[in-house]
Amino acid sequence: MNTRNKKIALTLAATILAGGASSFTNFNSSDAADLNSSKEIHILPMKVSEQLNNKLKNVKLRSQIPSIVIFNKHLSDKEYKDLEKKIGKFHIKNRYSNVLEGFSANLTKRQIELLNNISFVSLIDLDSMISLDKEITLTSDFVKNSDQWSAGFADYPQKDRSIYKLNYSFKSLPKEININQKGLYLSGVNRSDDLFMFVKKKIDKTSKLKPNQTYLVTFDFDIATNAAKNSMGAGGSPGESVYVKAGVTNQEPKSILNKDHFYQMNIDKGQQSQEGKDAIVLGNLSKSTSADQTYELKTFNNKNRPFLVKTDAKGELWIILGTDSAFESETSIYITRTKITLKEI
Structure with missing residues (x-):
């Protein structure tokens, strides 16, 4: 050899x-x-x-x-x-x-x-x-703006879209978290046994990524959730049945309308608790203790399970963070902080 x-x-x-x-x-x-x-x-x-x-x-x-x-x-x-x-x-x-x-x-x-x-x-x-060479760290604290994160929704029918009450905005956090700080707000009502809410961000050569280069990616982010621990609801728990996912791809994650007039993702994120090749499950929205409707911060990361991906010929990648719900009612969250680390391999 x-x-x-x-x-x-x-x-x-x-x-x-x-x-x-x-x-x-x-x-x-x-x-x-x-x-x-x-x-x-x-x-x-x-x-x-x-x-x-x-x-x-x-x-x-x-x-x-x-x-x-x-x-x-x-x-x-x-x-x-x-x-x-x-x-x-x-x-x-x-x-x-x-x-x-x-x-x-x-x-x-x-x-x-x-x-x-x-x-x-x-x-x-x-x-x-496996040599880990240059490391790139990208953080968003949302002090001034959304830092070029955008949002989308998938896994719902085109008909009666309004009843899903899909909402994305850059807004102040709940007072119990920090009313003086802002975050990415996502909200929707799952009426189809499944609802995927996500934010995404493009990273490219401006972040010093190299074309056709493999990177080891770790996610570290906080979500403000009000889902009580071990509570029950239609289709499942508002906490344990809403799965937090993170992924990275070299194509833009999009919600597209298929031939059955149903919005679905153009990447493989998996379904609910199942993972796909483009996204992994990092946990769920269940709070640690309190059973009321107040919000608390919950941290998600994959430090013990890094994600591997290769950039395209332009040196571009897309980060996606989201929730995949089996809970058939409203879910409203705030993403308050993100840290994405890419290590060149």
Whole structure:
């Protein structure tokens, strides 16, 4: 196997993984004894990178190594649990589900060898081989204006649009939050068993993004919500049944009218609690304690589950934040702060 560039081209990971086989060499005697006692372990075909292979030559079976594991399919939570049963417990540092599928974790040499024999594992590499270079941080505190965020609504029929009471504005926050501060206000009445409310923002070369570049994206934002914890309503709970989603795409997210005269998104955001390839679920609108109708701030982020995306030829991306509701009544929220971090890969 030829020495690969230290920056893994993540979008080509599925191609890289098909590269030639290699083998372990120069194990010390204690390693050899351990391997001989593990009849189920077969070293070839090798899915381990050359860099990781070199690292494994001089460590014990129980030594932990920062690793990244790439799959050739999506794994559900249950499948991750099944994987732990096969190779032993491990603590996931980051879980990837866009551009590539997989996770990063500190794995023992034995776990890496067991992963090497699993059919849906495509590549195992040193976690440090994914180099995080330039970092771009974009914040909006909405002190003066909406900071070029705009809004939209989807998952509702064209007929009788007025009864959905769709509303977006840049307005003062509730007094219990801070009446002197403003935020992005979204409100709508779900009458079709589903309603998606969202804000979006374009980022491009003016933010120093590069064309055709892969970025690791993390979201960190606050929503003022008045949805009481564990309350019930039509179709579900006003808190637990309204799912907060965040995503990033290289095409503008739009609500478009389909042939059935129904407004739907032109990106894959998933439906309600389900995720799509362009958006992930970060939680719900349920407040932490109070059962009244007052607002409280709730923070959402994906720091343990970064989002991977590649810019287009113009170096552009679109950020989207929103709520996907199964609660068949009114939802009104304020987005009070956003922080988007993009790390070049």
